[in-house]
Amino acid sequence: MTKKSILKIENLHVQLGQRMINQDISLEVFDGEIVGIVGPNGCGKTTFFNAISGFAPIDTGLVSINGLEVNNLSPSKRAKQGLARGFQNVGVFKEMTLEENLIMAVENALELPMYWMFSSKHKQKVDKLVNKALKDVELLEHKNSLAGVLSGGQLRLLEMAKLNLSNANLLLIDEPTAGVSPVLRNQLADSIKQLSQKHGKTIVIIEHDLKFLFSLVDRVIVLVDGKKYMEGKPKEVQNDKRLKEVYFG
Amino acid sequence: MEFFLQIIANSLVLGTQVLFLALSLYLIKAVSKIEHVALGAIATACGYGFYQGLLIGSNVMALLFSLVVAFTFGYLSFLLLEKFYKNKEPLLGLIVSLSMGLLIEAMIAIVFKSSSKSLIEGILPIVDVMGVKFTLPGVYTLAIGFVLALAAFVLVNKTPIGRTLRSVSENSSLVSSLGINQLKIRKSVYIISSVIAGIVGVLAAMNTSLTPNMGFNLTITAFIALFVGGSSDIKGTIVASFLLSLIPEFLINYAPSSFEFTNSYRMFFVFALALIILSFKPRGIFSKNIRQS
């Protein structure tokens, strides 16, 4: 049975100012896959994510999400097509409580009416979802605390919980282990695996921690100088001499 | 033809006054990213300092008074905006600066009353240059303005001082780690900017008259010139200062007779111009696209 294409990128070129950041990148991600993106600093990984999610303009090329061409759609409209995004600097609202952060994800996912907080039926449903999501990432006890009091790793977990609650089937996660302690990394890895295996999300991850990434992903794409350098299974890529040259010179 | 040249001459003088303040705003924005709106009030205060010096003694006393006022308010601005107000959110700095400016104007009005004062009694001396008439203060404005604009352009764009100025606002800790006393630089810039503002305050007051809130309109025009020109581009600031004086002047004097635009339309035209230019060129007329990080 052929798997459904969730993300398709054809000959993507992204130029910012005078510099071509991404050059001729083509890629297809199928339903349920976890794909990793690696590359040295400044090779255009985050710009690549920005172009997919609509935060960077596409020069030429095509981006399709769930079979729909999204080149002309704004970021919020792309989100409605089934895309959710994690950010390098954590896409969490630190001046809101954990509960409020997750409520924002749920509201958009369920398209709740504006008056939902005055309806006990909706309130119960939302409470249940939020409590479960917080419990899954072991943050239930901080439900009413401001997100700003959390550690870096906890913020990442909160972001995972947010991504889980969104009704997106395609998740772009940008350097999830940045600033996270080794202990929490395992929890983070479990969280990402759950998103894929239990909730059926298709995930694309940018990551520098190759050990963390290779234990998670089905496929790895290496970007160098804005171009796709190589693509393959984790073991193939790991053993490839060219990758070692790229990272260690 | 003479009328046309006279319009240009008047616009040049007004544009130079705007340029003085725009340069002061530019320098402070370069080191601390704050829009120091109070510079207009400081200009006015220096004008009143000059006036007070004239009342007491001679021109020298007047110059000294206005310099002392400039130095004092420059230092006070530095203390207020750099030391007292710790947050580096520039727009909040604008609010603090606006409050400071309004306080200065209120104090001036309390001490000197709201009625206008003249620095030069009687008719202003006129200089005739090939049929085009300039007031003497206008000539001084143009001469000093030309030198200042050139000096600022060269200093900011071509010298290490300009690089240092720009780096201080970007990352002051990094600048300090290079052994540069960034606080001293900021303090100097605040004082120098106040002195430049003071010069325009005195010259503008000589050309027209002194009133407590005369600086505000000029500051806003200078402010607009800074953004229309591109707040990180001194060349743009220079060009925009003259554009924003020239175009309204032409509109007022050359509009079809059915329109009857008077001088009171000036700020309206400046605002409308800024709206149009910034809608098409949000980062200024000489802006380049830069990568947002």
Added chain:
Amino acid sequence: MGYLFTVLTRFFWATVQGVAGQLSVSMAGIFLLSLSVCFSFSAYSFAILSKNFEFSFWLTFILSLGLTSLLGFLFSYLYTKVSKDSFTVLALSSILGFDAFVKSFDGLTGGVLGISGILRPAFIGKLQSLVIFSGLIVGIVLVMHYLVVKSSLGRKIRAFKEHPVALESLGTSKNSVSRFVIIWGSVISGIAGVLELMRLQFLDPSFGGIPNLILFVSIAILALKPKLSSVVLASMFVVFVPEIISFLNFPSQFVGHLRTIFYCVLLIFLVRQVSGKFTISKREI
């Protein structure tokens, strides 16, 4: 009693203006300094409409708010087009631009002489009735503001201030949020403008302007937390304290400037106090 009623009406419209300031400056992080233009514009629209047409009070009120919402729409369009700093500069200079407009188009606005003899409708003919009416209007505005603050819209507005990119990634357009804040804030300011116009029954170019700007910014910064009580308490402080101060024996030359001095000193100290807690909406990714 007349003095008390005057102060109360001033408190009421300041509260309404403070709501607009809290919504835009504190909650959304949009330095909508043009709110004082909307305050004046709405009052001028009301005055011009009531002088030139025979509409009822309510129709004139609604029409003036409608025109103010159009002005708000223009500012919201501008907000999406220019940089944050440029928008602030343009919003600030719009005060002077509007002042110049009012003084220049004297056939419409009365120029420097303004518009006088603006009659109140019979049901608010007396100052006491005006106070009650203003109180009711404030109550309605506060209820609507409560609904906004507590709803998902309020959360989106706060999210817009803190992390507009993350907000977009959740499927909410940041432009639609900013548009709502600017238009709705402008309309609320317009309501405040008409309330004050009803008290004064006279308009001139000095109506609104910079004093109005520093008033609502003071309230917005005092009322940093998105709560109704903070707006009401802030308005009380900002309106009543200068009135109390005016009873002290200041020399006569201070009298006309006391309020300005109070607001400016207050703002300088307030900004220092809240500076660590204040983040302005960052629009770049």
